[in-house]
Amino acid sequence: MVEAALPLETPPSTARTAERRQSVAMESFSYDDDIVRKFLMVTVVWGLVAFLVGLIIAIQMVVPSILNYTTASGTKPFAFLAFLTNIQFLTFGRLRPLHTNAAIFAFAGNAIFAGIYYSTQRLCKTRMWSDTFSRLHFWGWQFIIVLAALTLPLGITQGKEYAELEWPIDLLIAVVWLGFFGTNFFMTLKIRRERHMYVALWFYIATVVTVTMLHVVNSMAIPFGFLKSYSVFAGVQDAMIQWWYGHNAVAFFLTTPFLGMMYYFMPKAAERPVYSYRLSIVHFWSLVFIYIWAGPHHLHYTALPAWASTLGMLFSVMLWMPSWGGGINGLLTLRGAWYKLTDDPVLKFLVVGITFYMMSTFEGPMLSVKTVNMLSHYTDWTIAHVHAGTLGWNGFMTFGMIYWLAPRLFQTQLYSKKLAEWHFWIGTLGILLYVIPIYVAGVTQGLMWRAFDQSGGLQFPEFVETVTKLMPFYWIRVIGGTLYFAGAVLLAYNVLRTWMTRPATYEVPVVSAPSIRPENVVAPSFKSRLHANTEFGHTGDVFLQNVQSAWWHRVLEGVPYKFIFWAIAAVAIGSALELIPLFAIRSNVPTIASVQPYTPLELAGRDVYLAEGCYNCHSQMIRPLWAETKRYGEYSKPGEFVYDHPFQWGSRRIGPDLAREGGIRSNLWHVLHLQDPRQSSPQSIMPAYPHLLDQPLDFDAVQGRVRVHAMIGVPYGKAVLEGQAKAMAEAQAKSLAEEIVKADGPKGLENKKVIALVAYLQRLGTDIAKPAPEAAPAVALAPPASEPVQTTARAEGAQR
Amino acid sequence: MKLSDVVSSLGFSTYPIVAMSLFLFVFVGVVYQVMRSSKKSEFERAAMLPLDDGAARRDSTERAS
Structure with missing residues (x-):
């Protein structure tokens, strides 16, 4: 039965190979580095914006505590800062979404595109499929960012975290992400001249596919005019969809593409192949299979049914292993070359970035455990956790990549290695001064909320008490954020000066590689190794040999579309099986007769x-x-x-x-x-x-x-x-x-x-x-x- | 009778557990396959891909075949 399903003819493989070698034509082409330069530049610019807005909202947390500070002479020296707390366009509630959107979609987003456009072309040994699509993607994405920067301070929002942008912008995102970027990327895979798709490309595929799915489902809303829409989901179900989206945005926007970049740029910078390619494959599949389930851990002890959040917790804990496997794989790529760390800022950034990846992915599963979450949820602990991830992992991986790319893209020397070293140390100190006090703040506030006195009442019944207690930590955060921002300014200056020494015209090297045409992987025909057995036994043995030889895996990776299909299947089936029960089963959201619609x-x-x-x-x-x-x-x-x-x-x-x-x-x-x-x-x-x-x-x-x-x-x-x-x-x-x-x-x-x-x-x-x-x-x-x-x-x- | 009543009676609530086991088995299968198959040389070649920028090299014909 198994045999019948496979192509039967098996031409002698050696003859076939020889024949093909004869017919191979070398093709010449060049890489499109101009688009990478564009994305790299805007990454730096939007990074500065995102960090600056973050710094402003960090200051907004402490300013109210000094506004009414009065000196002995009766003056209020800090009263002029009131504009940070009472101008409607600058309030925390409007700027915080701007900060998160800028950090995730503008800074990290453009960094991802720079990394993907640089590495995909080289790993596929081809230019991007369409220069026009590359430009449409670039300008479309920048347009979206500008629209976000305009609408969010105006209070135009859907009111869902990390998905605040209103529906016309959502539509644009879908067009630019899938229509321009996705099409261009997949067509590039199709015309590639390297048979094997390197593991970094797998991570990119998962990114493109999953982000599309998340964005489309979570943004489903009924418009009311151009500037307002209402989610089609309500209450518990909306919460489940939102955190399925929210957590997987972390997984497939801030993790998988950066892992792809790690698997490409770490070997580049270390000048040696990744520690274990096998481990990288396991890393990939385990992340894709497991991550998609983890969302409900954001909703422990809420009105979400307990089974859903328990499921989210279990899968989150399972994530610990592949994350660390991947992190170790990245670090050990430096085997035998650790000495290079001492004088290469690129490696410094990458190594510390991966270290932060491992720290956050250890902490994440821990926070998802219900008993820990009981304390940590709603506190600054979460804030510290995500900033260890974004500042440490996303930020430092991006900085490392930029310092590696800048001299190559601008075809010159990096302006100052010393400044890059300074950036590294200032940035690291900035992260530590950010996260450590905020961890302390989170645990402090969590403990104060639950503390009770001898008579059985709350020890801190006034909520504001638990906030004023945190002010010293918030001040330290302002210092940490300032340092991190200062580091990014050094980066911007360094990149600018490097760019200024570029040649009058960029050299465009012509590369050549043999073309590969799609061909079928020939399935080996196995004979049963058993002597006396039933027909079933023989069939079984042939099946086993087929499985063991893994020829089908080459089929899978040779044809990107099948690979894409399986990646979609993994994330879509996981999502559906997690979400459907919540929607379909009546008992999950019992109605309450007295609950009426809002007037x-x-x-x-x-x-x-x-x-x-x-x-x-x-x-x-x-x-x-x-x-x-x-x-x-x-x-x-x-x-x-x-x-x-x-x-x-x-x-x-x-x-x-x-x-x-x-x-x-x-x-x-x-x-x-x-x-x-x-x-x-x-x-x-x-x-x-x-x-x-x-x-x-x-x-x-x-x-x-x-x-x-x-x-x-x-x-x-x-x-x-x-x-x-x-x-x-x-x-x-x-x-x-x-x-x-x-x-x-x-x-x-x-x-x-x-x-x-x-x-x-x-x-x-x-x-x-x-x-x-x-x-x-x-x-x-x-x-x-x-x-x-x-x-x-x-x-x-x-x-x- | 509402659609949700019908769906409720289908026993959907066990599906997450079934799916979780399914995913786990597939995952174990992938790990088994990757660890066990004797594709060492193929993996070694794949791991070198980032270090080869596709600059015209003499051996690239061999590599592709």
Whole structure:
């Protein structure tokens, strides 16, 4: 049976080889290094931007603590820094997405492209398939980055971490990434002149394929005008999709392409082949098979079903081995050449980069263990972890690559090796001064949140206490970030000066290599080695020999499309089997009868919440842990989020959780707190939002927002009728505004953004305490009531 | 009866475990194959690829065959 499925004829292989050798024609071509130069330059530029924005938001964390510092003579020397906390375009909530997007997609993204365009051409012994596509890719990607830099500070966002960009930009990303970059890359593989695809190319393939899949699925949204869209997923399911995306963005944007670059540039810099090619193959397949499952470890103890997060944890722990195998493989490539480290800055960067890869990939699985995560989640521990990864691994690998590439691309000497050495030491010190204090800050805050006193109450009931405690660490982080940024400035200067000594015209060496035409790998025909056996036994032995000879593996790698297919299969099947049960099984998200859709005004307020990026500092997810229910109230149930498009669980508590914020404080308190948080809480580090009290709320848009939500399944009943939603919103706004005036608050807020935001905040988490409506679901117009508690029984059982 | 009721009765919840085992077996298979097959020379040649920039070399004809 097995034999029949294979080509039967086997020409004598030696004759065949000889024949082919005769017919081989040498082909001449040149590499397109111009595109690599372009990507290299913008990598440096966007790197500076990303680090600078990071530095600014690090300063924003400490500035509020000195704003009101008063000298003996009564002056406030730091008051001028207030602009960092009260200009709407510069608030932390808007700049933090800009920082993460710039670091990941602009800095690391362009570095990846530079590395891929340089190494793919050489590993395939061909020029890129299309110079036009290369340019379209380059300019398209830079255009996307500029759009991101414009829209994010304006508060135009989808409100999902690392996927904030709005839908028109998302479409552009899909076109540029798959249409230009992916097509160009795969066609280059097709026309390659080297039969074997080196392992670095495998990592690139996995990158292109998986990032496309992640981006398309996670960005599925229904547009509302050009600048706003709502995720088609809601609540628990949106959370699962988001972190499946979020974690695999780390895996397939910040890990696999950089590993491909490690497998190419490390041998280049060390001038010797990789330590073990075998290990690199195992490294590749294990990462592709395992990584795709790890996402749910971001959601331990949340309203996500426990089986999903346990699965995520198990796979995360399994990741430890291949990651270290790969890291060791990279480091041992230096075998017998460690002495080169002493005077080669390139190797210094690469070796420390790989070391950080190993440290972060040890720490990642550890953080994914539920008991560790219980402490670390929502704290700075996560922040320290990701910065060890990005500053250490992505940053240093990129710097090493740039210092290696610059003299070769600009066909000259590196301007100053000494400056590169300085960059290395300043950068390393910068990373350490960043991550160490932030680790301490994370553990400190985590322990303070859960500490209780002798009487059984919280030892630090005021959230702000746990924040002010961290200020010294945040100051050290500012120093660390400044050093890292200074290092990058040295890099930029060095590259600039190197570029200035380039020749008038670049030499374009002509390379020649024999062409290879696609040919079939001939399957050997095996005979059974058994003497007396059943037919089944003979078939089995032939099958075994086929498997052992591994000829099929050459078929697989000879044809990139089959290889691509298997890579897709691995990540897609893994994803589907992980995600489908959550979507399909009813019991995973039990409904709660009393949970109703947001009123039109609250919905508008939710959009203000998203636009201001509140989720960057406030979670909306109370875990079923003693310290959390004590501090915030009843733990969150999956059924409470069924109308949340997108979910807003958050990942970091720089401020307190807001899941049960509704009804705790007065409307006036919220208005004044938003106007200037330090009025009501002097030590708060929250930005001030005075503009929310001035900017008008667009009541005309309310109807459209409601309609889009109704389209994706929110039961809005008669509120979708023309004019209804607007009338409902205006009525609720009016009554809220009157209440505020009655409490001696500011007048004329009934048509301002703040009123919608307050309405939303006052609604948060209140539904489970309301009686279930008797009639069919319709929007409750009444302001949140502080009625008797009646939690439905189904909600109770939801957690486990 | 909703679609989700139908799908619920299909026993999907065990699939992640099945898939996990499947992936594990495939992975073990890959490791076995890579470690055991006597492709040492092929791997050694593959490992040299980054060090060969495709500059016109005399031996490149041999290499490709």
